[in-house]
Amino acid sequence: MPVFPFQSGTPEPLLRATGVTIDYATAGTFVRATENVSFDVHEGDRFVLLGPSGCGKSTLLKTVGGFITPTAGTLTLAGHRISAPGPDRIVVFQEFDQLPPWKTVKQNVMFPMLVAGVAKPEAARRAIDWLAKVGLAAFADAYPHMLSGGMKARVAIARALAMQPKILLMDEPFAALDALTRRKMQEELQTLWEEMRFTMLFVTHSIEEALVVGNRILLLSPHPGRVRAELNSHQFGLHSAGSVEFQAATARIHGLLFGAEPVTAPALSPAQVPA
Amino acid sequence: MSALLEPPVRAEYELAPLARTEPAQHAIASRRGVFDAGWLRKALMLIVLAVLWEAVARWQNNDLLLPGFVATAKAFYDGVITGELPGYVGVSLWVLVQGYAAGILGAFLLTSLAVSTRFGRDLLETLTAMFNPLPAIALLPLALLWFGLGKGSLIFVLMHSVMWPLALNTYAGFRSVPETLRMAGRNYGLGGVGLVFQILIPAALPAILSGLKIGWAFAWRTLIAAELVFGSTSGQGGLGWYIFQSRNELYTDKVFAGLAMVIIIGLLVENIVFQTVEKLTIRRWGMQR
Numbered sequence: 001m002p003v004f005p006f007q008s009g010t011p012e013p014l015l016r017a018t019g020v021t022i023d024y025a026t027a028g029t030f031v032r033a034t035e036n037v038s039f040d041v042h043e044g045d046r047f048v049l050l051g052p053s054g055c056g057k058s059t060l061l062k063t064v065g066g067f068i069t070p071t072a073g074t075l076t077l078a079g080h081r082i083s084a085p086g087p088d089r090i091v092v093f094q095e096f097d098q099l100p101p102w103k104t105v106k107q108n109v110m111f112p113m114l115v116a117g118v119a120k121p122e123a124a125r126r127a128i129d130w131l132a133k134v135g136l137a138a139f140a141d142a143y144p145h146m147l148s149g150g151m152k153a154r155v156a157i158a159r160a161l162a163m164q165p166k167i168l169l170m171d172e173p174f175a176a177l178d179a180l181t182r183r184k185m186q187e188e189l190q191t192l193w194e195e196m197r198f199t200m201l202f203v204t205h206s207i208e209e210a211l212v213v214g215n216r217i218l219l220l221s222p223h224p225g226r227v228r229a230e231l232n233s234h235q236f237g238l239h240s241a242g243s244v245e246f247q248a249a250t251a252r253i254h255g256l257l258f259g260a261e262p263v264t265a266p267a268l269s270p271a272q273v274p275a
Numbered sequence: 276m277s278a279l280l281e282p283p284v285r286a287e288y289e290l291a292p293l294a295r296t297e298p299a300q301h302a303i304a305s306r307r308g309v310f311d312a313g314w315l316r317k318a319l320m321l322i323v324l325a326v327l328w329e330a331v332a333r334w335q336n337n338d339l340l341l342p343g344f345v346a347t348a349k350a351f352y353d354g355v356i357t358g359e360l361p362g363y364v365g366v367s368l369w370v371l372v373q374g375y376a377a378g379i380l381g382a383f384l385l386t387s388l389a390v391s392t393r394f395g396r397d398l399l400e401t402l403t404a405m406f407n408p409l410p411a412i413a414l415l416p417l418a419l420l421w422f423g424l425g426k427g428s429l430i431f432v433l434m435h436s437v438m439w440p441l442a443l444n445t446y447a448g449f450r451s452v453p454e455t456l457r458m459a460g461r462n463y464g465l466g467g468v469g470l471v472f473q474i475l476i477p478a479a480l481p482a483i484l485s486g487l488k489i490g491w492a493f494a495w496r497t498l499i500a501a502e503l504v505f506g507s508t509s510g511q512g513g514l515g516w517y518i519f520q521s522r523n524e525l526y527t528d529k530v531f532a533g534l535a536m537v538i539i540i541g542l543l544v545e546n547i548v549f550q551t552v553e554k555l556t557i558r559r560w561g562m563q564r
Contacts, residue, residue, distance in 0.1 A: 067458060085461045095455040101560045102477045112463040115473070145561025 012079075013040035014199055015064065015167055020073035022059050033059040034225035036073070039218050041167065041201060046193060048214030048233070049203045052257060056225030057203045061171050064201060065091050077166060087116045090160035094172040096152050099144040099159075105131065106140040109159045116163070130158040133192065150181040157189070161198060168200040174209070186212050187238055207253045211236045211246060219256055229256050342528040350528035351535055360517070360536060367513035368540075370426055371498050374433020378490060381434060382441035387471070389446050403443045411436035411497045415504060429501055436497040437490035444489070448482025449475050481557045488549055492541070499537055 017040075022033040033056035041047040049057040062068050064075055066085035075082040077089065090112065092098070099108050109127035114120065131137050134154040144152060153173055160168050174182040186209065193200075204210050210217050215234035220227060233249065240246050310316055325344045332343030342350070354360030385402070388395030411432050418428035452475055460474035476483070502515025512520065514533055521529035557563040 062458075065458075065462060067461065085458075085464070087462070087464050089462075091458065091462050093455050093459070095453065097453045098455045098459050100456065100459075100474070100477065101562050102480070102556070115463040115465055115469075143560055 011042065014043045014045075014078055015041040015201070016074075016076050017060075017064075018074050018076075020060070020063065020075060021071045022056060022063055022068060023071045024059065024068070032224035034220070037220070037225060037227055038073075039227070039230065041199065043199050044197050045199055045216060046214045047199075047201050048210040048217045049201065049220060050205070050207065050210040050214075050217050050253070050257075051220035051225065051228075052205060052222050054222035054225075055220035056222075057205075057220055058171055060220075060225065061091075061169050061201060061203045064167075065089055065169055087112055087163055088166045089169055090163050090165040091169045091171060092153075092156045092160050092173045094175050096144075096149060096176065098156055099152055101144050104141050104143055105136060105147070105155050108144065108155055109162050112159060112163050126162045127158075130162040131155075133161075133195075134158045134188065148181075149177050150185060153177060153185055154188070157192070161192070161196065166199065168198055170200060170202045172203050172205070175204070175206075182209075183238075189213065190238060207250050207257075208241065210253070211249055212238055212241060217253070219253065221257065339525060339527055342531055346528045347531040347535060350526070351532040354529065354532050360532065363512060363514045363517040363533075364536060364540065367498060367502065367515070370429050370513065371433065371494060373426075374430040374498070375437055375491070375494055377430055377434040378437025378441060378494070379487075381438040382445060382486075382490075385438070385442045386445045386449065389442075390449055390471070390475070391467075399442060399446055403439050406435065407439040407443060409435075411493065412500045415501050419505070424505060429498065432497055432501055433494050436493035440489040440493060441483075441486040444482045444486025445479060448479025448486075451482070452478040481563050484549070484553060484557065488545070491544060491549075495537075495541055495544075 018038050020037045021035050023030045024033055025031075037056075037060060039047070049060060051057050059068060063070055064077075064082065066082050066089065069083070082089075100111065103111060106124070106127050109130060110120075110123040113123040113126065118126075128137065128140065131140055134157060136151060136154055136158065139147065139151065144155070147155065156173070174185045177185060190213070192198075202210075202213055204213070211233045215232070217231045217233050218227060219229040219231065231249075231253070236246055236249065329344040332341050332346075335341050338346060351360070385395075385399050389399040390396075414435055415428065415432050418431045422428040422431055456474060456478055457470070460470050465473055498513070499515040499518075502513040503519050514536060518530050518533035518537075521527075521533060553563065
């Protein structure tokens with residue numbers, strides 16, 4: 001089986017990570033977050049970084065975002081080396097305070113466009129357009145503190161996509177939401193992708209979310225983060241959750257991450273979540 | 276015989292979905308009494324205090340020591356009508372505005388330095404630790420020596436009373452801006468001055484406003500105290516000077532009227548200026564309740 005590096009016949013990747021090692025300083029010592037991680041993200045990918053806590057997946061995403069400089073290795077976006085944060089890679093964070101509270105929903109969506117120099121009428125038009133796509137057109141003039149967690153996540157997604165970034169970086173965007181809202185958001189993200197076909201890099205620690213949201217999954221083992229496997233999940237969607245294949249894929253990933261097959265069925269299988 | 280507690284198994288049931296109904300808002304509104312309005316309770320309290328004051332003054336029966344509420348109100352009214360009192364207030368406020376502005380500018384420069392360099396941070400921490408506990412009025416003798424008897428000295432002292440608390444609060448506000456918000460700003464390509472004006476200042480506004488309020492209270496107190504000490508600047512006195520002069524001439528009712536003016540201006544600025552600003556900004560944005 002042809003593994004890394006790159007199979008011939010595939011087009012040039014949009015994002016390429018080559019031997020990325022990241023160290024970060026804590027009180028007096030360096031901690032290695034990831035070691036020699038390589039992967040390719042192609043245009044239109046829903047590429048998932050999956051692993052338990054301590055595998056450096058969020059650090060890796062922040063490095064792609066340009067907030068952290070890797071100790072070794074390179075990251076290139078469309079052939080250009082990533083060295084600083086930039087609006088061609090918009091991040092959707094997990095925290096609700098990613099939306100400036102002093103801006104209305106519409107102003108929030110317009111904010112990065114205005115910073116990037118998009119003319120105000122054009123930014124306003126795009127903002128309204130994207131708010132309608134995430135179902136928040138009626139809340140354009142509301143302030144973030146009036147919104148629920150799920151609505152805040154929708155605003156952040158609309159704000160990111162309205163910028164039309166080369167790649168959308170999502171750092172466990174639904175982890176702070178309740179189970180029902182999370183499922184709804186996964187569904188909406190899927191619908192948006194079906195329509196717009198953007199490229200995204202999605203960090204999660206949930207095997208189920210990875211299988212549902214992604215088309216390709218990079219499995220990372222912890223302490224430090226190292227590549228364990230790269231798997232396909234394009235065959236799974238929201239409605240395959242609970243199927244035999246889905247259960248098998250979940251068990252396989254569980255085995256890869258934790259060393260052994262789970263004794264019982266995976267705890268978070270959606271069939272067991274009360275609807 | 277088992278001692279384990281077993282909850283009973285009950286029958287299940289389902290109800291047909293109900294149409295949405297509007298919440299009954301009038302039910303709560305009708306239960307609100309007249310005394311739920313805070314201003315009304317406070318106004319009532321003020322009236323009681325005024326009556327007590329008048330009663331004590333009448334009983335004392337010595338206008339030189341303690342003029343009553345009515346006498347004070349009359350002196351106040353006369354002062355306002357003749358334009359004497361507003362003139363003094365105008366002089367005081369004009370000096371205050373200049374000193375306040377100078378203090379804000381100083382605090383802004385100091386905080387900008389503190390967020391951009393380590394040296395600036397050390398400087399801010401050291402200077403605020405030194406000067407914040409020092410009453411600004413204690414610098415007045417020195418200011419008089421350096422800047423002479425005049426507006427320069429007053430502005431110097433006022434600047435001191437505003438700058439340190441404001442710089443301290445603004446800096447603390449900047450440091451408590453959530454990391455996510457900073458990263459979002461940097462993500463869109465903001466840095467340096469852009470990040471300060473578009474992210475840090477609005478995000479730290481609750482702390483900055485509270486610094487401005489503390490600075491205002493310090494400045495107003497300091498100014499009245501300084502005017503009591505030497506008062507007239509270029510032949511024109513402020514409110515503190517009016518109080519001092521009235522006492523010298525034994526117009527005790529005018530002293531009371533002057534004091535009332537000091538209190539009224541303090542209340543107006545606090546309750547109208549700052550409250551309006553807060554209502555339009557941080558409370559509207561849900562950053563403060």
